[in-house]
Amino acid sequence: MKSMQELEAIRQKAKKAMKVREGQENAIVVSVAMGTCGIAKGARDVMMALVDETAKRGLDSVVITQSGCAGFCEKEPMAKVHMPGQPEINYGYLDANRARDIVARHLVHGEIVHDYVVQLPGGEDRA
Amino acid sequence: MIMLCSCREVKIVREDVKEAVQRCGREKHQLLEILGQLQKGTNFLERDTLVAVAEELDLPLAEVYGTATFYSLYSTKPRGRYVVRVCESAPCHIDGAADILAAVKAHLGVAVDETTDNSQFTLETTSCLGVCSVGPAMMINDEVYGNLTPDRAVEILQSYN
Amino acid sequence: MSIHRSHILVCSGSNCTLRASVPVRMALRAAIADQGLDKEFKVIETGCFGLCQEGPIMVIYPEGIHYCGVQPDDIDEIVETHLKKGRVVNRLLYRGEAEQEVTLPSTPFYQRQHRVVLRNVGAVDPENIEESLARDGYQGLAKALDTMSPRDVVQTMLDSGLQGRGGAGFPAGRKWDFTLRASGEPKYVVCNADEGEPGTSKDRLILEGDPHAVIEGMAIAGYAVGASQGFIYIRGEYQLSLQRFRKAVEQAREYGLLGSDILGSGFSFNVEVRSGAGAYVCGEETALLNSLEGRRGEPRYKPPFPANEGLWGKPTLINNVETLANAAPILMHGAQWYRSLGSEDCPGTKVFTLSGDVANRGLIEVPMGITLREIVEDIGGGIPGGRQFKMAQIGGTSGGCIPAEHLDIPIDIPHLDDVGASLGSGALLIVDDSHCMVDLSKTFLHFFAHESCGQCTPCREGTMLMRKLVDGIAAGSGTRKDLELLERITATMRKASLCGLGQTAPTPVLTALRYFSDEYEAHIDSGRCISGACGVAVGGMKS
Amino acid sequence: MTDNAVVTINGTEVTVPEGTTILTAAELAGVQIPTLCNHPDQMIKAVCRVCVVEVEGARVFQPACSFPVWDGMNVRTNSPAVIEARKTVVEMLLSRHPQDCLQCERNLHCELQNVSKSVGVNERPFPEETRDLPIDDSSGAVVREADKCINCRRCVEACADVQGVGVLSTVNRGYDTVVSTAFNEPLEQVSCVLCGQCIQACPTGALREHNDIDRVWRALADPNKHVVVQTAPAVRVAIGEDLGLPVGTRATKLLTSALRQLGFDGVFDTDFTADLTIMEEGSELLQRLQEGGTLPMITSCSPGWIKYIEHYYPEQLDHLSTCKSPQQMFGALAKSYYAEKNQYNPDDIYVVSIMPCTAKKFEANRPEMAAEGIRDVDAVLTTRELAQMIDQAGLDFPNLKEEEYDSPLGISTGAAVIFGATGGVMEAALRTVYELVTEQELPALDFTSVRGLDGVKEASVLLPLPNGEDSLEVKVAAAHGLASARQIMEKVKNGEADYHFVEVMSCPGGCIGGGGQPRPSTTERREKRLQAIYDEDEAMTIRKSHENPAVKALYEEYLEKPLGERRHKLLHTHYVQRSRY
Structure with a gap:
């Protein structure tokens, strides 16, 4: 590396790889239900698709995390998206393609992908 | 060997x-x-x-x-295959280093700065190993062991035989 | 570069290493590989989290869950429950508390700390320079090279009020200033990493946890004083530090952050890593220089000072690891920011190694001016086993012993001076009431008699004479006259010794005599010792 | 640069250049500060801490020997705290120093004793201990008694830096720190050259010469022995120092008188064989020049130097002149020429040398220095030992009746006496070689370019040949102190030395600064002794070796033609390769 610019480029790239460790206050949190049922129905693929797609798109302020089983096994794989200042949106019956779709539309453009939204009893689920 | x-x-x-x-x-x-x-x-x-x-x-x-001869990591006198250094610093002392030293001496059958008859171990004391939060500690060649009890110290020594 | 959904940080600082973090790491890697999860989970060896007493420590991100005391047997459960199902393994949380009630970072142990020097220790993989870069590593250097003149850098250091963190507490900026202004070529920057003070392991944990912070500090110093060659002298006992640091230097070189024409600035700087060979006195800066030159590590008389005549007689800036690790944050955030931390007389934070009779032992960084009580009770979690606080020895074996009556003094240079103690290099040994001061004094003196370089008369002879006298008192054969002799020896050593070792070696015994004279007298007059450690009769004393 | 500083010392102002040490400034203010590790010719060490003083504003006491003054500095050298600290420091040293002052060789000449008195030590308050380190008398020349070492390191500097030998070093650490050899080996086993400069540097009795006084007394008392004595050139200008005369006193005639009173049967002069050495060495040089021998030829009179080259440059021994030293030539002649002439049985002759040198004791013991089982020299005393004997005999040295040397081995020239000074052998040789080669009288006798205390002195002398056309240029060098000799030897080794003839003396200043001379041999004293040597030369009626009538007679009567067998056997020797480690 021979310049300030190069240093900055490497720094930005490295930041992405490290993002998972940053506690971001205003981050969009995507949480994948990773109970046995979810995993059995393909939650891992969903998780990896989300990770991959957000990285590709350079979405720095997105944290992809996991949660335990939400108790709605038939709707698995499930994920919820929490944008700062907005209610959580629960998605169900996901696969890798749908996950990428969510990244493209919801995370990037803030558009709720109604096709995959599942309503949970009580509305405010604390999975 | x-x-x-x-x-x-x-x-x-x-x-x-x-x-x-x-x-x-x-x-x-x-x-x-x-x-x-x-x-x-x-x-x-x-x-x-x-x-x-x-x-x-x-x-x-x-x-x-x-x-x-100025530096304690060097020796100009023959030492054993393993140099056992028991830390004698104040933090290790508080944690019971004296008991560790006694156990090591008894197990090896040598005093400080002596070498066992089979030339396997030389016992030394050291001023500090810099692992004061996990004392008492000892070092065998380059390997440091912390949170010792007399039994654990002996166990570790046995693993070198 | 692959992106993982989760990072698992396992401490690989020496303290955790010797608490079996290596087998834990191996078991974790094996389990993840077995289950084909290696694309999702990245295992990172990182530096010390500070809470060494609870090690090995593991942190799982992005949730930020800390597990303590993890053993290889626990790995299966962590993988199955946490990694695969996202459920926290409550029993491995700090002190077994349920997650909802307390996470480790929310404990007073962390809450009362302020991490400047330790900013990346425990947060990055020290063997991966990119992780440092991601957390603003080398930004301080970049800023200096890009926007500041050497004089600006020195001025910022002067303004920050940073005092040397190696023991003497000399204003760092003034050393930089002296070296910048000294005539003579070439100039050198030397990092003093010969941390030998018993009770101190902060420099080691910085070197192991964030070597790039030190390299960056050295390069900034080099730029500021006009040096293009740096040396770091690491204690010979610190094999892991040596290994990590060498690797870090290589990486910095690969990335062009060391070498010639750094970041296109025209500034060149290299770092050579040297190992000590077991001599406490080499922590004294001129002894260290002699050792670097391949000689006996004996201190030099001063003046001349290293800033004018240092390594090979050339102007040399020599700073402690922690001091240099402060340089980049100061440049990035400014002198005023630094001054806003800590106390009026002592800006900034201080890293301490907490050891002895305290619940939480380990590495902490606190603002200067925090009280001893806050450290012992809040961060340290108090004295375990229903015992009482007896005294704290601050500053290592050459530091003073502070009794309970001074628990509320703010920890900074002037306040410690008031009670006969010194900040030293940041050792904090907590001693409970089960220990005997005469027995402890014996330990201190055995240490100094072993570590005196033997060059000047007061220290060479004085340490051994003190040792003989205190050994005699401990054995019950001491007399009141011995106490007078001890006073004479200590007075002469403090005033007439060549270097700081001899000048401060009597401190712990002096303060012990000052605050716990009844224990000495009990040994002499009635042959009694509270702990029985001294081999005379047990009991019979008011303390 | 050299701004003046006004310094107040115990209330008295003194003006000195800034950067002067407190010690020097105090001296100017008339204040004596005791010292131990300080030596006027050596680097500052600041380790003994006896000279600590109070500097206003300083947190701790500062050593006067190293601490530079600044303008406005206020120093107290006599506050109660300073006095107490100094006394404590000395008491600490004494807590494990052997208490055998009355038996010690340094009794009444000991710096530790003096300092201990001046700081007011009157008890031994601290726990006592003896180290019980072995006394090393293995070399028969230099004795080390490490128990008396106070770690001032002056001997280390003398050995390593002045002499470039470095067989002494500070070893171990802390309380066990002591000056010793590698692996604590005896001096006989290490590459010590036995020059005795360590003895000159030592403030205590830790280093001294091997004592041969009793052997000499026994020989003198033996009615069957004919005991003859020879005195080296440098002894006469130094012995007075130990016997109540001012430094630089020429005591030649008192010396001969004293020796006679001690009972020596013949009082002779090494100067006689110094002249002989010039004859032999001069012809050897001319031979090498004419026949293409190894050049440069290097002198061989200094036994410390010989041992040095044997250890450190064993592959360069061919450069040495094969001449024995004057001491050994004297011994050999005493037991042959002199014995024959006076009809003594060589076995009954006992040769004693008075030398400024400790290495001479070693030289006399070398196996090469004997002919048919008869040692050339039987006992060697240093100047100090002779002074001791004169004390023992109760002689009032300064007031003795002046006497002359005996004949013929006491007849000598000015060229011989300057052997005692660095450059002297060279100068003496040039006086003779010039006249032998050119067959003309030397216009000026003094070759000042090889005089003085520079470490290495070089000169070039043009010798006009008798044919009146050609001339011979002889390039010479003289070195004293073995560190200087090493500079020359490195050139020789690398083929960069274009000298024809080199003089090397082991000791600084030459023999007048020898390891056996009265202590201390400071530069100041050496300069006075040098002056006395040159005065002695000028006062001589004959100042060229080849004009010494006794030497001429010796050649005519006894020695055969040049390089004859007898001459070879008596006056020449060979050298052995030794190892450096």
């Missing part, structure tokens, strides 16, 4: 020294590095080694010896 090398041929010593000098450089300020490397195999610096170092670096032998 007993590593006491007083029987090693001077020629071999010379080659080791030449190699170390080549790696580190011939300047006087590399003396400590060179001595450190040469001690790795045998745990001590024999006379022939210091002579060869003095010759390679064009230093008086007494100066090399005077430097070697």
Whole structure:
């Protein structure tokens, strides 16, 4: 590396790889239900698709995390998206393609992908 | 395998020294590095080694010896294959280092600065190993062990047999 | 570069290493590989989290869950429950508390700390320079090279009020200033990493946890004073530090952050890593220089000072690891920011190694001016086993012993001076009431008699004479006259010794005599010791 | 640069250049500060801490020997705290110093004793201990008694830096720190050249010469022995120092008188064989020049130097002149020429040398220095030992009746006496070689370019040949102190030395600064002794070796033609390769 610019480029790239460790206050949190049922129905693929797609798109302020089983096994794989200042949106019956779709539309453009939204009893689920 | 090398041929010593000098450089300020490397195999610096170092670096032998005897990681007297250093610093003392030392002495059957009859272990004490939060501690060659109890210390020593 | 959904940080600082973090790491890697999870989970060896007493420690991100005391047997459960199902393994949380009630970072142990020097220790993989870069590593250097003149850098250091963190507490900026202004070429920067003070392991944990912070500090210093060659002298006992640091230097070189024409600035700087060979006195800066030159590590008389005549007689800036690790944050955030931390007389934070009779032992970084009580009770979690606080020895074996009556003093240089103690290098040994001061004094003196370099008369002879006298008192054969002799020796050593070692070696015994004279007298007059450690009769004393 | 500083010392102002040490400034203010590790010719060490003083504003006491003054500095050298600290420091040293002052060789000449008195030590308050380190008398020349070492390191500097030998070093650490050899080997086993400069540097009785006084007394008392004595050139200008005369006193005639009173049967002069050495060495040089021998030829009179080259440059021994030293030539002639002439059985002759040198004791013991089992020299005393004997005999040295040397081995020239000074052998040789080669009288006798205390002195002398056309240029060098000799030897080794003839003396200043001379041999004293040597030369009626009538007679009567067998056997020797480690 021979310049300030190069240093900055490497720094930005490295930041992405490290993002998972940053506690971001205003981050969009995507949480994948990773109970046995979810995993059995393909939650891992969903998780990896989300990770991959957000990285590709350079979405720095997105944290992809996991949660335990939400108790709605038939709707698995499930994920919820929490944008700062907005209610959580629960998605169900996901696969890798749908996950990428969510990244493209919801995370990037803030558009709720109604096709995959599942309503949970009580509305405010604390999975 | 007993590593006491007083029987090693001077020629071999010379080659080791030449190699170390080549790696580190011939300047006087590399003396400590060179001595450190040469001690790795045998745990001590024999006379022939210091002579060869003095010759390679064009230093008086007494100066090399005077430097070697200043530093406690070097020894100019034969030591065992494993050098056991029990930390005697205040933090380890608070944690019961005296009991550890007693257990190690009893297990090895030697006093401090002595070597077991089979040349396996030399017991030394050290001023501090820098792992004060997990005392009492000891070091065997380069490996540091913390949170010792007398039993655990003996157990660890047994694993070196 | 692959992106993982989760990072698992396992401490690989020496303290955790010797608490079996290596087998834990191996078991974790094996389990993840077995289950084909290696694309999702990245295992990172990182530096010390500070809470060494609870090690090995593991942190799982992005949740930020800390597990304590993890053993290889626990790995299966962590993988199955946490990694695969996202459920926290409550029993491995700090002190077994349920997650909802307390996470480790929310404990007073962390809450009362302020991490400047330790900013990346425990947060990055020290063997991966990119992780440092991601957390603003080398930004301080970049800023200096890009926007500041050497004089600006020195001025910022002067303005920050940073005092040397190696023991003497000399204003760092003034050393930089002296070296910048000294005539003579070439100039050198030397990092003093010969941390030998018993009770101190902060420099080691910085070197192991964030070597790039130190390299960056050295390069900034080099730029500021006009040096293009740096040396770091690391204690010979610190094999892991040596290994990590060498690797870090290589990486910095690969990335062009060391070498010639750094970041296109025209500034060149290299760092050579040197190992000590077991001599406490080499922590004294001129002894260290002699050792670097391949000689006996004996201190030099001063003046001349290293800033004018240092390594090979050339102007040399020599700073402690922690001091240099402060340089980049100061440049990035400014002198005023630094001054806003800590106390009026002592800006900034201080890293301490907490050891002895305290619940939480380990590495902490606190603002200067925090009280001893806050450290012992809040961060340290108090004295375990229903015992009482007896005294704290601050500053290592050459530091003073502070009794309970001074628990509320703010920890900074002037306040410690008031009670006969010194900040030293940041050792904090907590001692409970089960220990005997005469026995402890014996330990201190055995240490100094072993570590005196033997060059000047007061220290060479004085340490051994003190040792003999205190050994005699401990054995019950001491007399009141011995106490007078001890006073004479200590007075002469403090005033007439050549270096700081001899000048401060009597401190712990002096403060012990000052605050716990009844214990000495009990040994002499009635042959009694509270702990029985001294081999005379047990009991019979008011303390 | 050298701004003046006004310094107040115990209330008295003194003006000195800034950067002067407190010690020097105090001296100017008339204040004596005790010292131990300080030596006027050596580097500052600041390790003994006896000279600590109070500097206003400083947190701790500062050593006067190293601490530079600044303008406005206020120093107290006599506050109660300073006095107490100094006394404590000395008491600490004494807590494990052997208490055998009455038996010690340094009794009444000991710096530790003096300092201990001046700081007011009157008890031994601290726990006592003896180290019980072995006394090393293995070399028969230099004795080390490490128990008396106070770690001032002056001997280390003398050995390593002045002499470039470095067989002494500070070893171990802390309380066990002591000056020793590598692996604590006896001096006989290490590459010590036995020059005795360490003895000159030592403030205590830790280093001294091997004592041969009793052997000499026994020989003198033996009615069957004919005991003859020779005195080296440098002894006469120094012995007075130990016997109540001012430094630089020429005590030649008192010396001969004293020796006679001690009972020596013949009082002779090494100067006689110094002249002979010039004859032999001069012809050897001319031979090498004419026949293409190894050049440069290097002198061989200094036994410390000989041992040095044997240890450190064993592959360069061919450069040495094969001449024995004057001491050994004297011994050999005493037991042959002199014995024959006076009909003594060589076995009954006992040769004693008075030498400024400790290495001479070693030289006399070398196996090469004997002919048919008869040692050339039987006992060697240093100047100090002779002074001791004169004390023992109760002689009032300064007031003795002046006497002359005996004949013929006491007849000498000015060229011989300057052997005692660095450059002297060279100058003496040039006086003779010039006249032998050119067959003309030397216009000026003094070759000042080889005089003085520079470490290495070089000169070039043009010798006009008798044919009146050609001339011979002889390039010479003289070195004193073995560190200087090493500079020359490195050139020789690398083929960069274009000298024809080199003089090397082991000791600084030459023999007048020898290891056996009265202590201390400071530069100041050496300069006075040098002056006395040159005065002695000028006062001589004959100042060229080849004009010494006794030497001429010796050649005519006894020695055969040049390089004859007898001459070879008696006056020449060979050298042995030794190891450096």
